Amino acid sequence: MHSSAPSPEAWLRRRGVLRPFGRRRVVAGAVMLSALPLVGSAQAQGGGEPDVILSGMFITLDAALPRAEAIAVRRGIIAAVGTRAHVDSTAGPTTRRLDIPGVALPGFADAHVHTLALGELLETLDLHGLSKAEVLGRVRRAAAAAPAGQWIRGAGWDQALWRPPEFPTAAELDSVSAGHPVLLDRIDQHAAWLNSRALRLAGITRERADPVGGRIIRDADGAPTGVLVDSAVALATRVVPAPDAEALERRLRAALAQYAAWGLTSVHDAGASLRELAAFRSLAAEGALPVRIYAMAVARDSTLARTLARGPEVGVGGGMLTIRSVKVVLDGALGSRGAELRAPYSDAPAERGLVLASDATVDSILRVATARGFQVSVHAIGDEANRRLLDAVERAGAAGRALRVRDEHASMVRDEDVPRFARLGVIASMQPVFVGEYSRFAEDRVGPARVASVYRTRDLLERGTVIASGTDFPASDAGDPISTLFSMVTRRGADGTPRAGWQPNQRVTVDAALRSMTAGPAYAAFQERELGALTVGRAADVTVLSADPYALPPDQLRSLRVLMTIVAGRTTYRARESPAGRVAPRR
Numbered sequence: 043m044h045s046s047a048p049s050p051e052a053w054l055r056r057r058g059v060l061r062p063f064g065r066r067r068v069v070a071g072a073v074m075l076s077a078l079p080l081v082g083s084a085q086a087q088g089g090g091e092p093d094v095i096l097s098g099m100f101i102t103l104d105a106a107l108p109r110a111e112a113i114a115v116r117r118g119i120i121a122a123v124g125t126r127a128h129v130d131s132t133a134g135p136t137t138r139r140l141d142i143p144g145v146a147l148p149g150f151a152d153a154h155v156h157t158l159a160l161g162e163l164l165e166t167l168d169l170h171g172l173s174k175a176e177v178l179g180r181v182r183r184a185a186a187a188a189p190a191g192q193w194i195r196g197a198g199w200d201q202a203l204w205r206p207p208e209f210p211t212a213a214e215l216d217s218v219s220a221g222h223p224v225l226l227d228r229i230d231q232h233a234a235w236l237n238s239r240a241l242r243l244a245g246i247t248r249e250r251a252d253p254v255g256g257r258i259i260r261d262a263d264g265a266p267t268g269v270l271v272d273s274a275v276a277l278a279t280r281v282v283p284a285p286d287a288e289a290l291e292r293r294l295r296a297a298l299a300q301y302a303a304w305g306l307t308s309v310h311d312a313g314a315s316l317r318e319l320a321a322f323r324s325l326a327a328e329g330a331l332p333v334r335i336y337a338m339a340v341a342r343d344s345t346l347a348r349t350l351a352r353g354p355e356v357g358v359g360g361g362m363l364t365i366r367s368v369k370v371v372l373d374g375a376l377g378s379r380g381a382e383l384r385a386p387y388s389d390a391p392a393e394r395g396l397v398l399a400s401d402a403t404v405d406s407i408l409r410v411a412t413a414r415g416f417q418v419s420v421h422a423i424g425d426e427a428n429r430r431l432l433d434a435v436e437r438a439g440a441a442g443r444a445l446r447v448r449d450e451h452a453s454m455v456r457d458e459d460v461p462r463f464a465r466l467g468v469i470a471s472m473q474p475v476f477v478g479e480y481s482r483f484a485e486d487r488v489g490p491a492r493v494a495s496v497y498r499t500r501d502l503l504e505r506g507t508v509i510a511s512g513t514d515f516p517a518s519d520a521g522d523p524i525s526t527l528f529s530m531v532t533r534r535g536a537d538g539t540p541r542a543g544w545q546p547n548q549r550v551t552v553d554a555a556l557r558s559m560t561a562g563p564a565y566a567a568f569q570e571r572e573l574g575a576l577t578v579g580r581a582a583d584v585t586v587l588s589a590d591p592y593a594l595p596p597d598q599l600r601s602l603r604v605l606m607t608i609v610a611g612r613t614t615y616r617a618r619e620s621p622a623g624r625v626a627p628r629r
């Protein structure tokens with residue numbers, strides 16, 4: 043539903059010079075990014091006294107000075123790192139002091155989020171982890187409270203949690219919806235469950251043919267049952283009234299505040315519309331962004347064309363907003379059998395998934411985006427979609443590689459394709475919390491032999507791939523970085539299951555996981571000189587945890603709490619102490 047061929051060469055018309063990407067050092071394939079330039083450690087940078095000195099315990103993720111007691115910050119940039127005595131010696135009469143509780147790390151990034159969807163989720167029914175009866179209960183309560191005729195929205199249901207694990211029906215929703223149209227997104231946002239009123243408003247009838255790239259689930263007589271898959275979902279969402287500008291901004295602000303509370307200092311928005319980009323720009327101009335945003339514009343006609351025509355926007359609003367990537371979607375998701383597989387689904391032998399962008403479309407977007415200085419971020423889940431992406435990068439040659447093409451999800455990668463990521467400089471933008479979801483259905487979808495190719499984090503790392511970790515929330519079980527760390531190290535989902543870990547041979551160390559949440563996303567956003575470690579000259583972005591993650595047994599990583607979030611030296615979140623002295627729980 044995200045794809046369409048780009049219009050011809052209209053946007054190739056160059057307005058102004060291209061940005062000097064060529065000067066940037068490309069470190070394709072550096073496993074843990076240890077080859078990145080590390081700025082000197084315990085030296086203060088010239089140019090005046092620090093605004094603030096942070097004191098506490100710092101894990102810098104800088105090999106030259108892994109631990110430190112204090113950091114001096116000047117104009118949002120780290121001016122000194124080292125012992126308390128050394129950093130204190132840089133203070134001037136106006137320098138403020140801030141004691142940091144817990145253990146401070148470089149600010150956590152989430153390399154794949156959907157900010158507006160999170161904002162909508164915060165205003166709609168959160169159905170994650172609920173039984174069908176619980177979902178229906180929530181809808182019943184919301185319908186009773188809503189003004190007549192208003193759409194009831196929800197997201198996060200997952201039939202894989204139900205017994206039997208079958209798609210639900212419109213009739214089930216009709217019994218609780220009191221005449222309201224109801225639309226509930228599946229957890230992967232590649233399917234939706236509607237009631238009969240919503241189906242009627244969307245014009246989805248027995249006569250309505252399946253749209254290209256989508257499916258209307260039907261009963262034996264051909265009548266729609268209430269579930270729409272992939273591009274068919276758009277038939278319904280397009281009749282839902284869009285939020286006005288005020289509602290859009292309210293939702294974005296709510297999501298951004300949530301990110302700060304989760305300890306995030308940077309997020310990569312994986313598919314923003316023109317309206318969302320405009321709202322990000324105005325929030326950046328107001329100084330109202332509590333989190334750095336690296337935005338990928340959706341590669342659809344007008345959004346792609348206008349974004350490319352405008353050119354990359356780097357570090358707007360004091361470094362808080364960068365728009366330099368476009369997002370292309372190659373296939374659907376595995377849960378709804380939309381992921382493009384080479385061989386048929388094990389549990390649906392007639393199906394191989396959906397092709398949402400052809401090779402010609404991908405080649406064309408790579409060509410025009412790269413020419414305009416934009417990175418291309420490509421959603422690829424099935425093994426065939428991943429192969430097609432790698433082939434396209436290979437065809438694009440050196441120009442495409444310099445722009446650090448990102449494989450968003452890299453969910454199912456065949457053996458022969460694993461080494462191609464590092465060789466072609468393709469970044470694997472992965473979501474460790476997906477292992478929870480995949481543990482529930484991946485083997486059913488692809489069978490016992492192919493399941494070893496699903497979410498092979500360690501295989502990719504060992505072959506030199508740069509991994510940028512994220513969550514894809516709300517299209518996943520959890521959006522907080524503690525869940526990412528826990529899932530990547532233990533291969534257990536955000537809820538802790540399966541206890542033994544799913545495909546535990548793909549576990550990685552705490553260090554590798556933390557780097558994929560800091561240096562990895564920084565590299566994926568061309569920000570490795572500014573972010574990703576606590577060293578002199580980089581931004582003072584800090585996430586403060588309740589304990590040292592290196593010292594915890596892996597199964598206790600989930601107990602970590604975020605105590606404080608700091609962006610450019612400014613506190614964007616501070617946990618409340620409860621009367622018992624405990625920190626209020628996250629989320």
Ligand SMILES: [Zn+2]
Nearest residue numbers: 154312514517
């Ligand atoms: Zn996504």
